[in-house]
Amino acid sequence: MNRIILGTANFGNFYNGVQITHDGAFEMLDTARRVGIDWLETSHEYGNAVLYIGDYLKRHERDTFKVILKAKSFDDFFQAEENLGKRAEVLMWHGVNPIGPMRSISKRRQVTGLSVYLTHEYETWVRRGYEIVEFPFSAFDTAFANIERAPGVVHIARSIFMRGEIFQHWPNYEPRIMGKTTEELCWNVALWSKNVDYLCVGADNPRQVHRISEMKPFEVEYLKDKICALEPLVDPKPTVMLPSSVKKVG
Numbered sequence: 001m002n003r004i005i006l007g008t009a010n011f012g013n014f015y016n017g018v019q020i021t022h023d024g025a026f027e028m029l030d031t032a033r034r035v036g037i038d039w040l041e042t043s044h045e046y047g048n049a050v051l052y053i054g055d056y057l058k059r060h061e062r063d064t065f066k067v068i069l070k071a072k073s074f075d076d077f078f079q080a081e082e083n084l085g086k087r088a089e090v091l092m093w094h095g096v097n098p099i100g101p102m103r104s105i106s107k108r109r110q111v112t113g114l115s116v117y118l119t120h121e122y123e124t125w126v127r128r129g130y131e132i133v134e135f136p137f138s139a140f141d142t143a144f145a146n147i148e149r150a151p152g153v154v155h156i157a158r159s160i161f162m163r164g165e166i167f168q169h170w171p172n173y174e175p176r177i178m179g180k181t182t183e184e185l186c187w188n189v190a191l192w193s194k195n196v197d198y199l200c201v202g203a204d205n206p207r208q209v210h211r212i213s214e215m216k217p218f219e220v221e222y223l224k225d226k227i228c229a230l231e232p233l234v235d236p237k238p239t240v241m242l243p244s245s246v247k248k249v250g
Helices: 022-034 049-059 074-084 119-128 165-169 182-192 206-213 220-233
Strands: 004-007 039-043 066-071 090-094 111-115 132-136 154-158 198-201
Touching: 004 022, 004 206, 022 049, 022 206, 039 049, 049 074, 066 074, 090 132, 111 119, 119 132, 182 198
Parallel strands: 004 039, 004 198, 039 066, 066 090, 090 111, 111 132, 132 154, 154 198
Antiparallel strands: none
């Protein structure tokens, strides 16, 4: 089973300095299909992302991709689904206090979820009947590693490459950590976490999509032994681990 979900924050939207064009988005979606990725994560807040995905689905089978759709209001959900040309398989509140019972629209068979940033948001909101939760998780931000999982809730890790910091600022980081690149180590930290079921990752081009799809797991004991090698790359004790907390190493 493929655990990768392709994030689309940079489809027609400047995200961490990158904006994917309409044609570029089509190339990335073509690549995702070829490597077996069949879930997309998008949002009403992601510029033209929903429009680009909708255009792609109109030219292919509507169910080519399953979609996790994030929004901040009911109206935004409905508008985004019009642009998609289909009902999203998952509806997810996007970084806001859930406003009202999502069940009122989940009668249409859609799964409901939350996209959170902090552990207290998870603890406060997730037990209201949501089925999926998305949260930031990386080798530098493991705050969600030891939370008590709500029964039956599926967990999606996002920002495992620190919103592109790994690719943009450490492409040639040396020395490798015992033969592994920093991005491989970040990938495996999320892959092996007991609190992570799926990994939502973004990419800047089709080549990165392909590279991510080919990353291999390595022994968990190896991972535990080498994770401390990343500690020098992180500024000490940030309140919340964000890309700005990571030192630029080139």
